[in-house]
């Protein structure tokens with residue numbers, strides 16, 4: 129029930145302005161995915177900037193940090209996602225892409241991310257038995273301040289705006305400036 | 315007790331992935347319930363975190379490591395809180411001495427693979443995985459690769475490079491027969507590489523029944539269905555042997571000269587191919603005939619840190635816990651004008667020449683070393699060979715000198731476009747990607763054929779990529 133409610137606006141012509149950001153990996157004749165959650169969407173690699181947040185050290189043989197954190201910035205929307213859940217960078221990359229696709233889709237849903245986020249949270253409560261849906265989203269207004277360096281799950285932000293940050297296990301939310309999280313490397 | 319599962323590649327079908335391979339989605343919650351059940355626990359946790367900050371260098375990294383250590387003890391002693399506390403304490407003690415987390419937990423991730431790590435063998439680095447993945451990606455785009463591809467990895471350490479190459483290439487191009495060989499001077503490394511191969515073999519075995527059950531998927535042309543099968547075949551023929559890459563071929567050596575217990579690469583390759591034929595395992599296949607001297611793909615992440623840089627630029631846990639022979643090359647015996655950090659590269663270029671290599675990937679420490687190595691590759695001249703003297707074309711090509719058609723430098727993330735989108739060239743060498751200078755990649759003229767036309771490799775790759783996207 130969640131998906132049909134959340135996805136219906138996708139079909140309205142006026143909300144399709146972002147849809148070129150998303151590609152369906154499998155061509156399907158159905159306009160809506162048949163699985164309940166999450167909708168499987170792919171963001172083209174060219175639309176993202178990926179950072180491995182390793183600091184500015186020499187890398188290679190000279191250091192052996194366990195540095196698996198992945199940060200993705202979606203260029204068209206400015207959404208930033210960070211994932212350092214697992215020790216596997218490649219797993220974190222996959223998770224970050226999935227989370228980003230979810231967020232971009234929420235934007236695409238029409239009335240803006242926040243409403244969709246709230247809607248998702250509500251439906252999440254009803255579907256509390258669903259183990260797959262472990263993340264809640266909160267409106268930023270209620271968030272407590274945090275310096276953002278101790279996040280364990282994800283950082284979700286929109287560049288240039290204060291944005292919601294969510295932890296994977298604590299449910300504690302925080303506010304951070306997304307654009308400060310991208311060390312511009314060269 | 316659960317090790318076969320831990321070693322399954324992370325890209326497995328969803329059933330396994332959901333239950334075994336995404337511990338973070340459910341474990342932290344269980345753990346925080348178990349370990350933070352009262353105030354004193356929270357307090358002791360804060361102390362544990364403090365102790366991790368120094369070896370981890372920052373708070374965020376320390377938090378991650380503490381979480382992973384907790385997940386580890388939870389898995390090792392499920393349900394037994396006492397044991398978990400004691401174990402967590404002693405693991406944090408160990409970590410606070412600077413011992414790398416990977417040696418403590420016993421594994422590290424390399425691409426999709428979780429590989430075993432042991433003190434005495436270098437821990438695989440993410441940057442290495444990124445370069446290897448990028449090379450595999452480029453090769454898998456080549457429409458006209460031969461049916462067989464032979465990949466030699468020198469200084470193989472944990473075996474991470476051939477094992478990842480296998481994993482990614484088989485997925486992309488299951489129709490091509492891969493043959494992989496890893497070589498290391500260290501017996502501990504050779505043993506670990508063989509163990510890592512065995513574990514991946516077991517994982518591939520475990521995947522087979524799943525495929526068989528699934529009748530709808532039994533179409534022999536189905537990649538999903540065939541990949542585990544192909545992986546098994548390739549892993550079975552993947553080998554790791556001991557040899558000294560720097561030692562000269564004894565056939566070229568003064569017989570009265572010094573002898574070592576460890577064979578030279580050439581001697582080891584000859585020996586290995588005889589053994590294979592002796593067992594008769596692959597007698598029918600021309601691919602597996604005695605071809606110790608033909609390796610179209612040559613990869614090496616050699617020791618590349620000079621003794622001086624070792625003291626000044628390495629982190630403490632590298633310096634004190636990883637094997638020096640994996641990091642610091644010996645003094646170059648041939649030429650004093652060669653930086654000690656660069657000892658391996660002239661020899662590697664020579665081996666690429668004598669093994670009919672089409673593409674090499676050599677890891678380096680930084681852009682400065684990348685430029686030195688690229689320059690060595692550019693000025694490499696084939697040693698004069700009498701048989702060439704009679705062949706005019708060959709003679710001319712030797713005179714004109716260039717062994718390599720294209721020499722590139724790759725940064726840490728070689729697949730990422732630069733922010734300004736302008737192609738980068740330094741000292742005449744094309745530079746790809748973002749991050750530190752990380753590897754030197756050279757293509758032979760003949761490798762153009764793999765990509766199906768006469769343009770330089772990089773132009774062809776750009777063309778193919780634009781068609782793909």
Ligand SMILES: C[S@@+](CC[C@H](N)C(=O)[O-])C[C@H]1O[C@@H](n2cnc3c(N)ncnc32)[C@H](O)[C@@H]1O
Nearest residue numbers: 438469470471498499500558559560615617640
């Ligand atoms: C930097 S480590 C690379 C290990 C592995 N390829 C990786 O990327 O993680 C270098 C390896 O070269 C090996 N080695 C050092 N000298 C060697 C030699 N003369 N011949 C062959 N291997 C050597 C070391 O034992 C070590 O395993």
